[in-house]
Amino acid sequence: MHSDLKSFGFSFFQEQHRLENQIEMEKIARVISDSHEIYLLQTNSSVCRGTMTGKMRFNAENRRDLPAVGDWVVISKPDAHSAVIEEVFPRRTSLCRSAVLAKSTSTQADVQIIAANVDLVFVVIAVDRDFSINRIDRYLALILESGALPAVLLNKCDLTDEDTWKSQQNLLYKRHPGVEVIATSLVSGLGLDLLKSAVLPAQTCCFVGSSGVGKSSLINYFAGEELITTSEISEANLRGRHTTTSRHLHLLPSGMLLLDTPGMREIAMSDASSGVGEAFAFIEEIALKCRFTDCRHVDEPGCAVIEAIEQGELDYETLNSYKKLLRESARFEKKINEKRRTDRAFGKMAREVLKVKKQLKGC
Numbered sequence: 001m002h003s004d005l006k007s008f009g010f011s012f013f014q015e016q017h018r019l020e021n022q023i024e025m026e027k028i029a030r031v032i033s034d035s036h037e038i039y040l041l042q043t044n045s046s047v048c049r050g051t052m053t054g055k056m057r058f059n060a061e062n063r064r065d066l067p068a069v070g071d072w073v074v075i076s077k078p079d080a081h082s083a084v085i086e087e088v089f090p091r092r093t094s095l096c097r098s099a100v101l102a103k104s105t106s107t108q109a110d111v112q113i114i115a116a117n118v119d120l121v122f123v124v125i126a127v128d129r130d131f132s133i134n135r136i137d138r139y140l141a142l143i144l145e146s147g148a149l150p151a152v153l154l155n156k157c158d159l160t161d162e163d164t165w166k167s168q169q170n171l172l173y174k175r176h177p178g179v180e181v182i183a184t185s186l187v188s189g190l191g192l193d194l195l196k197s198a199v200l201p202a203q204t205c206c207f208v209g210s211s212g213v214g215k216s217s218l219i220n221y222f223a224g225e226e227l228i229t230t231s232e233i234s235e236a237n238l239r240g241r242h243t244t245t246s247r248h249l250h251l252l253p254s255g256m257l258l259l260d261t262p263g264m265r266e267i268a269m270s271d272a273s274s275g276v277g278e279a280f281a282f283i284e285e286i287a288l289k290c291r292f293t294d295c296r297h298v299d300e301p302g303c304a305v306i307e308a309i310e311q312g313e314l315d316y317e318t319l320n321s322y323k324k325l326l327r328e329s330a331r332f333e334k335k336i337n338e339k340r341r342t343d344r345a346f347g348k349m350a351r352e353v354l355k356v357k358k359q360l361k362g363c
């Protein structure tokens with residue numbers, strides 16, 4: 001199997017940064033897996049374990065500043081088997097979700113990077129038990145915000161009749177006309193050739209979705225072997241235990257670069273208002289014709305969106321999902337801004353304490 005960085009997706013974007021900053025090729029690696037801040041790194045010639053420098057950890061204002069799977073990083077190698085991450089290359093795309101826990105206070109707002117520098121993200125849905133249009137809206141908004149291209153895989157089509165998955169597919173085409181929706185089944189083979197043709201070599205593709213929908217099984221299928229452990233949906237996964245527990249980027253012999261992620265129970269919005277706008281571009285286009293530029297599309301006179309609903313060109317459900325996601329993004333943005341202010345105030349205080357300590361030492 002090739003293991004040079006180009007097959008791992010090193011492209012013009014990274015090369016430009018490398019040249020501008022005069023980074024030697026030997027010092028570059030891609031993060032192919034992370035588990036509690038222990039990273040697996042693919043270098044030009046081998047795979048090694050890596051950690052980040054203390055300075056990087058200390059300077060990180062939030063989790064966005066830490067390395068994530070898919071990142072290109074600058075490393076130093078104290079020995080042949082380990083590496084230290086010194087710097088992260090600018091990300092071309094970064095798929096994030098809110099890491100705000102339901103019960104957390106506003107100061108705990110943070111983002112979690114699901115994957116960096118991904119080109120194409122497949123939202124995997126199991127048609128028999130997992131289809132929720134509002135959850136798909138949410139995924140699409142976050143993917144579009146990330147800069148990657150989204151697609152939906154309606155998997156396990158063998159478990160429902162054709163009418164069921166076709167109506168899910170049509171609903172998605174109507175709601176998100178620009179998004180590819182591929183119906184697949186690993187049992188009947190449906191859609192697998194189409195899926196294969198959607199994945200280009202050296203393009204990084206990521207699979208996201210709930211636990212048990214078949215993300216790892218799809219990657220195994222393309223690998224042609226049991227690369228990753230998968231499991232029957234058991235009591236354990238129904239209670240929320242996932243078969244895949246860490247993110248891992250796999251380079252398959254065919255040249256496919258596929259990133260497996262653990263199932264997500266909750267996909268909370270981060271600051272993604274432009275992604276929401278992109279996912280619902282048709283609503284934003286109609287809204288351009290509203291009389292007031294700050295129209296909330298509730299009961300304002302001259303609201304083109306309400307008019308579109310009355311004319312049957314748009315349904316309430318879709319408008320509600322759009323408004324809900326925008327509200328959630330705005331709430332998150334507010335929280336993260338508050339967090340930044342608190343962190344800055346804390347940083348200022350810490351610096352002042354250090355200054356006083358130094359002065360005292362000098363006495």
Ligand SMILES: Nc1nc2c(ncn2[C@@H]2O[C@H](COP(=O)(O)OP(=O)(O)OP(=O)(O)O)[C@@H](O)[C@H]2O)c(=O)[nH]1
Nearest residue numbers: 156186212213214215216217230231232243244263
């Ligand atoms: N009937 C049917 N079963 C499938 C299909 N795809 C996957 N499965 C089964 O679904 C179960 C769960 O698959 P996994 O690949 O482990 O699911 P996952 O999405 O990786 O789950 P997590 O790792 O927990 O996030 C396994 O028993 C698979 O064999 C399909 O198209 N049809």
Ligand SMILES: [Mg+2]
Nearest residue numbers: 215216243244
């Ligand atoms: Mg899995």
Ligand SMILES: [Zn+2]
Nearest residue numbers: 290295297303
């Ligand atoms: Zn309006």
